Amino acid sequence: MYEMYGEESRDPGTYAANCLLARKLIEQDVKFVQLYHQGWDHHGNLPNGIKNQCEKTDQATAALIKDLKQRGLLEDTLVVWGGEFGRTVYSQGTLSPDNYGRDHHPRSFTKWMCGAGVKPGFTYGETDDFGYNVVKDPVHVHDLQATILHLFGIDHERLTYKHQGRRFRLTDVEGHVVKGILT
């Protein structure tokens, strides 16, 4: 198992060890598991930084999915991987072969999902040639939230909570389930 998740998975607190822990929790029927990994804010020193980050996350993430799959857990587990915004396609700061950065870019960015209820092996939505703006099948954050709730078996238009005297929805007044990514 450690081999599959990578050497770092022996070291508690690392992302790889967390992935292994996540699998164990899911195996024990835990309903919701969230793994954090920070240090992606590469306004500078991107070439090095992204290499390090990927080294820490790539293998373990793949291992987690494979492991969930072989144990039959991916049948009813949804895996969502992403951050809260993307990065510009153009660079920021100094520009040399071994040092440059990228700014925040919330206008268009990517997430991936796999497991229960979502179509495997395809992409949904498109940006223009510069990766600046969405040109096809846009998915707003609320749409994503509505879709994830749908996969939880919850109608985002009916789930409300009461706050300061009125009922709120988790998706405010927006959000549509993205049917195109569902199986």
Place this chain on the structure above:
Amino acid sequence: MTQDIVTFIGRFHPLWVHLPIGFLIIAVLLKGYMVLGKRPVLQEAVSFALLLGAISALVAALLGFLLSRSGGYEGDLLDIHLIAGWTTVLLAGIAWWVNKNEDRIPKKLNYSILGFLILTLSVTGHFGGSLTHGEDYLTAYAPFSGRQDESKGRVLATIEEAEVFTDVIQPLLRSKCQSCHRPGKSKGELNMVSYETLLKGGENGPVIIPMDGGKSELIRRVTLPEDHDDFMPSEGKKPLTEEEIHWIRWWIEKGNADPKISILEADEDLIEWAKPRLNILGAEKMLAVSIDTVHLRSLEKIGFRVRVLSQITGALDIVLPSEVATGQVSELLKTLLPIKDHIYWLSLAETGIQDYDLNLIAQFSNIQRLRIENNPISDAGISALKNLSRLEVLNLNGTKVSSSGLEALAEIKSLRSLFLWNTTIRPQDEWVIKISSEKVKVVFGA
């Protein structure tokens, strides 16, 4: 012309009737106050209120008679309303006379007359209301009425059973048209509650011309500009939506107004619109009435993890944690028998179940996902599972099964995922290659 005058005057009936109701009730209340509160001085007021009540009741009855002449009302409801109404007039008159000569009439007789007056008044009012609003208006939302969700039609097992008229047209006529076009009211002499009466049409002739939506009065009326005098539903009522009109038009034009035509004959987008409005439960789910929640709580006390997958069908996800199962799994499984048809997902991973336990699981005929990995199960037990005709996902990781034992599973047509990690079976086994080609995804270790 006189007919118009009759109708015009008659229509003051619903307005006027509230007067006698008010007068007569206040008369009886005053009488009660007079007797119980010992205020004999009120007798004059009682008589006066009864006189007003009797006169206004007479006027109301006459207006009502005119209204009933104007057409559109008929049947038992009207008869009862009419008789009760005239009885009320009569009783109000008697009550007035009795109270005017109070000293000469036995008190008990007086009270009984007032009691009957209130009774007939209530009966008249109730049936009058039923005539205007529909017979089930009062009770439809009562907690004891056992009302089905009215927005949905009858319960269906599959969409193949759905008929355009019964399951699409009827429900929308019911919600949008039948408050006026029904027996007992029949506005425009049109009664829409059944196929026969709908086809018969109203005072201006038929409203549906099969194959010809353009000539069908029904379509014309609902598609007129909303401020047109002939527009239906009449003012203040919810108009039909575009899709509803589309459906009616399709039924008349393409469906030939056939009462039995299947919903599946219609255009794709129409079917898509109708689908969520149908009450389709699926054949196996129609039995899934209510789950015995007390039993579920007792299962949870034992240590089962119980999750309701669908409130509508009562489908359950049951997990037996391995630490609970230790040494007594066979007995614990028996406690699931009372809810066996509700179990859709079942997880018995690492619970120590053996081949003979699978005979019991084979009775859970609605199972879709079964996890029995990491148990001492062999080929001998597996064959019992072949009758689980809804099984989609089967997890046999870490069991002692072999290719030859699994051949029985080929009979399960619904199977789509099979987990065989940590078994002696190999991806290159002939049986695995064969079953993989039949749309079953076989998963081994990564």
